Amino acid sequence: MSRTLRRKNQQHDYGWVLIDWRSRIPGVQYPRHDSRSALGQKAIARYHSDSQVTMGSTAPRSYRKAYDHRLRTRNDRQMRKWLQDPEFDPVFEVYHRHDANYSWW
Incomplete structure (x- = not known):
């Protein structure tokens, strides 16, 4: 399914997108670009x-x-410990395809 078809009726809130982050002054309301301007x-x-x-x-x-x-x-390392000492009970961490993504965010 194409991305265009999936997003056909999607509505976006551009409030945070149009904030001018470079000229922001702490404690003052965020300046915003007009959505119809070139910067917006x-x-x-x-x-x-x-x-x-x-x-x-x-x-x-x-x-x-x-x-x-x-x-x-x-x-x-767990496998090597078990090979050196068969009494050692190894605990392996299971690989999951998205583990790195979960820890990144």
Whole structure:
């Protein structure tokens, strides 16, 4: 199913998208861009593009690789302890495809 079809009737709240984060003064109401201005249109276009990190996206590849490496290392260490001492009761951490993403957010 295409993304266009999924989002056909979706409504967006652009309140936080149109905030001018660069000229924000602490303690004062956030200045906002007009949604029809050039800066407002640019902010909305960036929001709808896939070039930003959102809660729906995955963690960066470098983080996922490091996370998976740590998991494999821990499990390998447990296996080596068990091979040296058969009385040792190994506790392996189960790999799940989204574990790195859960820890990233």
